[in-house]
């Protein structure tokens with residue numbers, strides 16, 4: 088069965104031609120000036136050697152062969168001339184389109200989704216990621232594989248014809264089809280166990296800490312920012328999908344306040360939906376995070392479209408309700424752009440109009456990192472209130488907690504008790520309650536005092552900090 092996976096025929100080091108149809112409706116690809124820019128970057132990340140490119144302007148995609156008939160003939164000649172064994176289309180091809188094109192050009196044909204799957208397959212290093220990728224490959228590739236085999240069976244009588252095309256007869260196909268189905272069931276079962284364990288971990292972390300997820304388009308600089316904010320250790324590289332698994336570290340805000348920060352897999356437009364589904368667990372941290380840092384490569388002319396894509400994906404995984412801080416990254420690169428490069432790039436002034444609370448930074452030079460830290464800290468703490476908290480001295484944990492986390496304005500210690508006038512966050516009082524402290528707040532028992540200070544907040548919802556309430560620089 089293993090031989091049946093087209094994904095096994097990795098495209099690494101293969102000579103390939105990139106092909107795309109640009110629709111006159113303007114709906115094709117990124118809609119940018121260079122329609123193959125993203126596919127080229129994907130091919131580069133997959134280790135492909137791009138030897139040629141072919142673009143056709145059309146009013147629609149050809150239902151049989153994606154490109155028009157004449158262009159397919161041109162493609163065949165081009166592949167022969169450039170000695171390219173593979174053609175990669177910037178579209179999701181139907182199994183029959185794939186079959187028709189392969190038949191016409193006698194070369195291996197991959198679509199954009201398969202290329203992304205191939206990158207993921209080569210990068211996945213944790214058990215969960217490997218399981219997720221294999222399931223997605225089997226589900227996406229299996230019907231295409233069958234289509235290809237059936238026609239190669241006719242063309243070559245089942246003789247081998249290059250990577251991923253060892254074509255067995257119909258009987259073998261039937262056996263393989265059942266093996267694929269059985270393998271998917273067993274992988275799913277294994278993945279469910281890994282996911283359950285992971286979900287428990289994430290839940291425990293969310294209950295104990297304020298959690299922040301870094302999300303954004305692939306290559307936006309998420310891992311670089313993650314490393315700048317924590318002790319680091321995340322792999323950052325100028326390639327698409329450098330990060331495939333989540334990494335979590337402590338982000339310290341100073342004054343004893345910290346959060347757990349997670350770096351995650353990047354998003355991309357037209358992400359294969361099988362992958363979104365199977366990476367749900369990887370994105371578990373994102374779904375449950377109390378706050379999201381949405382990182383944008385502000386030096387990229389497609390930044391606004393990329394931000395829109397990220398928000399769509401967040402919506403689709405159920406992570407659109409948390410407060411978000413938009414982080415405009417790579418402003419050093421933005422400033423260094425030549426005038427002609429700057430033409431299509433959204434300026435910081437324009438961003439200010441559309442995303443007024445965005446924070447501009449450079450994860451590489453560190454510009455804007457203190458501001459970002461302050462905004463995140465304020466979002467975590469929510470609105471600060473002033474209160475008088477009285478604790479028994481026996482309650483050492485409670486006293487230490489307030490002395491180290493809250494801003495103490497004045498303190499009175501007696502032999503048995505301590506009275507602190509503090510500026511504190513609702514989160515601090517939640518923590519005191521959780522610790523079992525029997526302190527009083529403005530003369531009332533702590534849970535009553537809490538509701539008096541923050542009357543609107545329901546007990547559970549308190550974990551979610553509405554961003555519009557955050558006060559930048561307040562309480563310093």
Ligand SMILES: Nc1nc2c(ncn2[C@@H]2O[C@H](COP(=O)(O)OP(=O)(O)OP(=O)(O)O)[C@@H](O)[C@H]2O)c(=O)[nH]1
Nearest residue numbers: 305306307308309310311323324328329330353450
């Ligand atoms: N000039 C400049 N380059 C940056 C900045 N932040 C990140 N980069 C570069 O952008 C590239 C991608 O950075 P990563 O941190 O790997 O990006 P990512 O969002 O984690 O990417 P994926 O994990 O692949 O989705 C690397 O070459 C970084 O050095 C920045 O502020 N300025």
Ligand SMILES: [Mg+2]
Nearest residue numbers: 309310329330
């Ligand atoms: Mg990364």
